[in-house]
Amino acid sequence: MAMPFSGLSLLAWRNLWRNYRRTLIMLLAITVGVWSMIFMTALLRGMVDNMVRQGITALPGHVQIHAAGFRDDPSVAHRLTRPAGALATVLDSEMVTAWASRIKVPAVISSEQDNRGVVLLGVDPVDEVSLGFVLDDITQGRYLSSSDDPGIVIGQKLLQRLETRLGKRVVVMSQDPENAIAERGFRVVGVFRAELESREESIVFAGREIIQDMLGIGSDVSEIAVLGKHYRTPESLVTAIREAVPADEEVLSWLQLDPFLSSMLKVMDGFVLVWMVVIFMALSFGLVNTLMMAIFERVREIGLMRALGMRPSAIVYQILVESLMLLGLGLLAGNVLALATIIWLADGIDVSGVAKGMEMMGASSMMYPVMEWPDLVLANLVVIVLGIITSLLPAWRATQYRPVEALGKT
Amino acid sequence: MSAISCIDMCKYYRQGDAVIKGLDHVSLEIDQGSFICLSGPSGSGKTTLLNAIGGLDTLDSGQISIDGERVDLLDKAELADLRLFHIGFVFQAYNLIPVLSARENIEFVMQVQGVSAAVRRQRSSEILKEVGLEGMEDRRPAQLSGGQQQRVAVARAIVSQPKLVLADEPTANLDSNSMERLMSRFRELNRVHKVTFLIATHDHRVMQWADRRISMEDGRITRDELQAGKGTPGA
Numbered sequence: 001m002a003m004p005f006s007g008l009s010l011l012a013w014r015n016l017w018r019n020y021r022r023t024l025i026m027l028l029a030i031t032v033g034v035w036s037m038i039f040m041t042a043l044l045r046g047m048v049d050n051m052v053r054q055g056i057t058a059l060p061g062h063v064q065i066h067a068a069g070f071r072d073d074p075s076v077a078h079r080l081t082r083p084a085g086a087l088a089t090v091l092d093s094e095m096v097t098a099w100a101s102r103i104k105v106p107a108v109i110s111s112e113q114d115n116r117g118v119v120l121l122g123v124d125p126v127d128e129v130s131l132g133f134v135l136d137d138i139t140q141g142r143y144l145s146s147s148d149d150p151g152i153v154i155g156q157k158l159l160q161r162l163e164t165r166l167g168k169r170v171v172v173m174s175q176d177p178e179n180a181i182a183e184r185g186f187r188v189v190g191v192f193r194a195e196l197e198s199r200e201e202s203i204v205f206a207g208r209e210i211i212q213d214m215l216g217i218g219s220d221v222s223e224i225a226v227l228g229k230h231y232r233t234p235e236s237l238v239t240a241i242r243e244a245v246p247a248d249e250e251v252l253s254w255l256q257l258d259p260f261l262s263s264m265l266k267v268m269d270g271f272v273l274v275w276m277v278v279i280f281m282a283l284s285f286g287l288v289n290t291l292m293m294a295i296f297e298r299v300r301e302i303g304l305m306r307a308l309g310m311r312p313s314a315i316v317y318q319i320l321v322e323s324l325m326l327l328g329l330g331l332l333a334g335n336v337l338a339l340a341t342i343i344w345l346a347d348g349i350d351v352s353g354v355a356k357g358m359e360m361m362g363a364s365s366m367m368y369p370v371m372e373w374p375d376l377v378l379a380n381l382v383v384i385v386l387g388i389i390t391s392l393l394p395a396w397r398a399t400q401y402r403p404v405e406a407l408g409k410t
Numbered sequence: 411m412s413a414i415s416c417i418d419m420c421k422y423y424r425q426g427d428a429v430i431k432g433l434d435h436v437s438l439e440i441d442q443g444s445f446i447c448l449s450g451p452s453g454s455g456k457t458t459l460l461n462a463i464g465g466l467d468t469l470d471s472g473q474i475s476i477d478g479e480r481v482d483l484l485d486k487a488e489l490a491d492l493r494l495f496h497i498g499f500v501f502q503a504y505n506l507i508p509v510l511s512a513r514e515n516i517e518f519v520m521q522v523q524g525v526s527a528a529v530r531r532q533r534s535s536e537i538l539k540e541v542g543l544e545g546m547e548d549r550r551p552a553q554l555s556g557g558q559q560q561r562v563a564v565a566r567a568i569v570s571q572p573k574l575v576l577a578d579e580p581t582a583n584l585d586s587n588s589m590e591r592l593m594s595r596f597r598e599l600n601r602v603h604k605v606t607f608l609i610a611t612h613d614h615r616v617m618q619w620a621d622r623r624i625s626m627e628d629g630r631i632t633r634d635e636l637q638a639g640k641g642t643p644g645a
Binding site for chain 2: 003004007010011014015018300301304305306307308309310311312313314402403404407
């Protein structure tokens with residue numbers, strides 16, 4: 001016969017606190033373990049999330065549309081017409097948060113002092129802002145006001161490299177579809193900062209219509225960048241867009257455009273699970289030891305319960321309930337502590353001391369913990385499931401004592 | 411058919427090279443409703459016999475049947491059920507669960523049996539009064555004297571009215587009044603509900619209550635005689 005759960009719970013709860021010092025130490029260990037699982041995961045997620053967002057938001061977007069061959073040869077020769085028909089319908093749908101069409105060609109920018117190879121982006125500033133370009137990134141002057149704004153916005157680092165300044169003129173030179181030189185003079189109207197210095201050096205912004213006119217390509221564009229609902233789930237958006245564009249146009253998600261970032265994300269997902277399991281493995285030794293000690297001290301009592309008619313399975317349940325209570329308390333404290341830490345550090349941790357190293361990985365020098373509910377659920381599940389498995393050995397051991405031997409123990 | 415039938419039971423213990431005979435070819439028939447005392451010096455096999463009949467220990471050879479069912483052939487779960495529903499134990503060393511109160515210890519067996527909380531409460535209250543522990547329901551074993559703990563253990567054994575009570579020195583640490591009350595209660599259960607009692611004891615005052623006295627020595631039954639037990643008509 002099995003004891004009702006209320007009875008088992010009472011027995012388990014009271015047994016838990018028989019040696020309150022040992023229980024508190026184990027609780028502390030579980031709390032710290034759970035805290036580290038959740039918080040470190042949030043920190044790592046934040047770092048990867050930052051890397052991914054740095055990599056894909058504002059410029060690449062979640063999905064890009066190009067003419068066939070553009071990725072191999074990102075010149076003006078491979079162009080798209082502006083969205084219309086079925087594609088325009090998709091871009092207006094709820095699947096799309098924002099989109100922008102732009103010119104994107106290699107160019108050379110020259111000042112009086114120096115010149116640099118850059119990526120010339122001809123943009124509609126309103127569309128780019130909705131795609132994610134942050135106006136606060138403009139540190140001097142202003143951003144472009146419209147797609148026919150005659151000014152140019154360059155990065156802080158590029159400004160230094162060209163030894164020029166706000167208000168000065170620069171010349172931008174590229175190739176038109178006939179492979180002739182297309183060039184134009186621009187006044188520097190704005191300077192931007194980016195999380196990554198490499199972006200500041202490599203990208204310049206000009207009005208889309210101005211660049212279209214400079215290159216003589218009418219209303220054609222080089223790429224259309226689309227932002228969906230979440231960077232983790234671009235597949236449905238890719239499918240919808242593919243069905244709406246001609247077959248020779250290339251529609252790719254950021255996962256395909258940036259395999260490094262994509263693998264980082266997959267590695268991160270795997271790492272999170274491994275990290276949690278490793279933490280728990282370390283905890284489990286303590287848990288097994290605690291339970292074994294508790295059982296060793298209660299051999300006679302276990303023998304008594306068997307003698308009174310408690311089935312071996314009920315003994316196992318009682319030990320498991322005791323273990324679950326211990327784990328539950330540790331989980332509660334660990335979760336609360338982790339969430340409190342994440343909230344406390346919501347403004348980020350400044351790691352600018354290793355900014356260069358972070359930039360090499362594509363991450364910024366501020367680390368923000370990002371808690372995703374699946375990670376929280378996973379951490380708790382890992383602890384509970386592995387905790388139960390770990391507790392089975394001590395619980396089974398408890399049933400192996402013969403009642404008469406156990407009763408004879410002191 | 412006897413309630414308890416023990417045939418040629420043998421149980422040996424090894425201590426180094428020495429072999430100690432716990433039970434040495436012991437055969438015994440016990441009728442339902444018997445009130446039996448087991449006597450004998452320490453190491454004579456009294457506890458071993460009680461443990462074997464209660465399914466707490468295994469035999470090296472021989473067989474035990476309770477109501478026709480072979481106890482020695484039952485598995486762990488079946489033995490647990492046998493002890494739970496049909497046998498009450500009083501151990502030599504009280505053996506209470508230290509984290510439970512007196513009332514909770516008494517109710518423990520009933521709780522495992524699945525008896526409702528209300529019935530458990532009622533029965534435990536009655537039995538606490540009977541054994542003179544009213545007012546001490548919420549004390550834990552560490553807060554009770556040896557005699558009080560013994561009374562809780564006895565109360566636990568009989569509260570669910572089992573068919574068989576196996577008691578090992580149940581009156582140790584009890585004063586005379588308590589002993590008399592306890593034995594009187596045992597006798598009442600025996601008389602009214604036909605509960606079979608098998609009591610191992612050194613106490614001659616307890617032996618006077620038995621209808622049958624079995625003496626043991628070196629794992630063997632040396633004497634088995636009937637008597638008019640105290641508390642029975644004609645005693």
